[in-house]
Amino acid sequence: MASIKEAYDSTIGESFTGLKLLLWAIPFGYCRKAMTSGSMDIISTIIVSIFILLLLGFLAESANNACEKKPELVPGINIFSMILNGIKALVALSVYFAIALFGTQISCSYINLGEHTVLSMSLKILIGLLFYSLPVSGFAVYTRKLDIFEAYNLKKVFYILGEAFMMFSYLIIKLGLLTAIVIGFISYLFWLFVGLDNYLINYIWSIAIMYNLVIGTNYIAQFSEEWMTLYEKKNQVVEDGVKLY
Numbered sequence: 001m002a003s004i005k006e007a008y009d010s011t012i013g014e015s016f017t018g019l020k021l022l023l024w025a026i027p028f029g030y031c032r033k034a035m036t037s038g039s040m041d042i043i044s045t046i047i048v049s050i051f052i053l054l055l056l057g058f059l060a061e062s063a064n065n066a067c068e069k070k071p072e073l074v075p076g077i078n079i080f081s082m083i084l085n086g087i088k089a090l091v092a093l094s095v096y097f098a099i100a101l102f103g104t105q106i107s108c109s110y111i112n113l114g115e116h117t118v119l120s121m122s123l124k125i126l127i128g129l130l131f132y133s134l135p136v137s138g139f140a141v142y143t144r145k146l147d148i149f150e151a152y153n154l155k156k157v158f159y160i161l162g163e164a165f166m167m168f169s170y171l172i173i174k175l176g177l178l179t180a181i182v183i184g185f186i187s188y189l190f191w192l193f194v195g196l197d198n199y200l201i202n203y204i205w206s207i208a209i210m211y212n213l214v215i216g217t218n219y220i221a222q223f224s225e226e227w228m229t230l231y232e233k234k235n236q237v238v239e240d241g242v243k244l245y
Contacts (some may be wrong), residue, residue: 007218029206056089057082063143066221092151096135133165140224
C-alpha cells in the first residue's frame with residue numbers, strides 16, 4: 001500500500017538527493033520570483049518556460065524510476081532527456097489540467113453562501129480536489145511507461161479516479177501539515193529577526209517545495225504501481241475466463 005513515510009524515507013535516504021534538490025532549488029527560486037513579480041520580460045519568459053519543461057521531465061523521470069524500483073530515484077541532470085520527457089508530460093496531461101482548471105473555476109463561480117465563508121471555502125477546496133484528481137490520475141497512468149497514449153487510456157484513468165481523489169487529498173493534507181510545522185517555524189524566525197524579504201528564506205522555501213514535489217511524485221508512483229498492477233491482474237482474470245469459456 002502507498003505510504004507517505006516510505007516516500008519520504010526513500011527520498012531523504014537516497015545518496016546525493018539532497019545535493020541534487022539544493023541545485024534544483026536555485027533555478028526554481030529564480031523562476032518562482034520572476035512569476036510572482038508580475039513583470040516578466042521575454043528573456044525571463046523563455047527561461048521560465050524551459051525550466052517548467054525541465055521540471056516536468058524531472059518529475060516524470062523520478063516517478064518512472066520509483067515505478068520501476070530503480071536504485072536511483074532522483075535522476076541526474078540530462079537536459080535533453082528531461083526536456084523531451086517534459087514535452088511528453090505536457091502533451092499527456094494538458095487536456096486533464098485544462099478540464100481541472102476550467103471545471104474548478106466554473107463550478108466554484110456558482111457557490112455563493114453569503115456569510116458562510118468557511119463553508120463556502122471548504123466546498124471550493126473540495127471541488128478543486130475533485131477536479132484536480134483527474135490530472136493526478138492521468139499522471140499516475142502515464143508515469144509507469146512514460147507513454148502519451150497510455151495517459152489517455154480513459155478506462156484506466158477512470159478506474160483509479162476515485163482512489164486518486166482520496167490519495168491526492170491525503171497527500172495535500174499530510175505534506176501541508178509537515179511543511180507548515182517545519183518551514184513555518186523557520187519562516188517565523190526569519191520574520192522575527194531578519195524579515196522575509198531576503199534571498200535566503202526564499203531559497204529555503206524553494207528547497208521545501210522541491211522536496212514536497214519529489215516526495216509527492218514518489219507517493220503517486222507507489223499508488224500507480226499498486227493500482228495499475230491490480231487493474232492488470234483483474235483484466236487478465238477476465239481475459240483468461242473468456243478464453244476458457
